[in-house]
Amino acid sequence: MLEFFNIFVKSIFIDNMIFAFFLGMCSFLAVSKTVKTSAGLGIAVTFVLLVTVPVNYLLNKYVLQPGALTWISDSLANVDLSFLSLILFIAVIAAIVQIVEMVVEKYSPSLYNSLGIFLPLIAVNCAVMGASLFMQQRDYSNIGDVFAFSLGSGIGWFLAIVGIAAIREKLRYSHIPAPLKGVGITFIITGLMAIAFMSFMGIKL
């Protein structure tokens, strides 16, 4: 249990998707103008991460890894399909985003209306693809770890985008040099927030 908690906290604060790896920066910068929409996008990303990363973990474990196909027959022990992982991961993500979109539309029209425009965009969000690739690279030992990692990454992303959106709402009333207005100052503030998040790096988990 403690191990899951460690991975969870580590992926929120220390290995934060935005401040440590810059994943999902495009939508982070484009959608963070108001707190309300950015919270909606944050929840959607968290949910998609929570579904896609464990599915890709199973795919990696039982199909793609070198020797993963031994559950079919022992003669396939030398097959290494890992070069296909990029194409299969993105296919899984695109398909799941599509399914999530249809399910949400059917069962919760109000949630669909508030998230509607963001859902299709999540398929091409670097954070979702990046989490699957990190999962493959870090070689988690069981699916519980993967759930903890994907939930933590999603919440970390959520916190980051809501934080920057709150700051940008206040910034609208400040005097910023004209060339820095908009994106320029957002980059610099994100940098300062990243410095703040660096203070978690010393924590040993």
Place this chain on the structure above:
Amino acid sequence: MSSKNSSLITNPFSKNNPITVQILGICSALAVTAQLKPAVVMAISVTVVVALANLIISLMRNTIPPRIRIIVQLVVVSALVVLVNQVLMAFVYDVSKQLSVYVGLIITNCIVMGRLEAFAMTNKPWDSLLDGIGNGLGYAIILVILGFVRELFGSGSIWGYPICEKLGLYNIGYENNGLVILAPMALILVGIIIWIQRSSDKTLQEK
């Protein structure tokens, strides 16, 4: 090469730069630029992928059903990225290890998807190829600037050559700035590049 075609290549360098003006493809631009060499390798990979994906999608643009175009684009792009990844692993294995997941993330690089949606779906193949090359090079120039500055001030070297040590700067009390290699400084440097660019070109400033 008409003037319209040459502007397709030159516009992304300044007025329509993918990183500083269109704000696309930031993830990889920041993550791989701690040193110059991976930055250059990444820039070349992205240019190749954008140009070829633009060309292929533009050739197919009249036969792709609009409802499933995102999936079609993703398949084309990921096939190209798999090829690039295999080539990098075969010829520059150490750099490919350094770039780690960011090669795979070219698939979801917003520059690629953005140019496919905004340009290749509605333009002829030759124009799309040029647009892809132009945007790839516009991305490359920012990566090279970032990689150069961060490697010089962060590690005291250029392309792995320890220039600060050879000049004897350490003997007179010079220290490398460790913060420049870390994530936050990359963001702040891009902010400064945007600042410089928009100061000289007032039309790009936001209200």
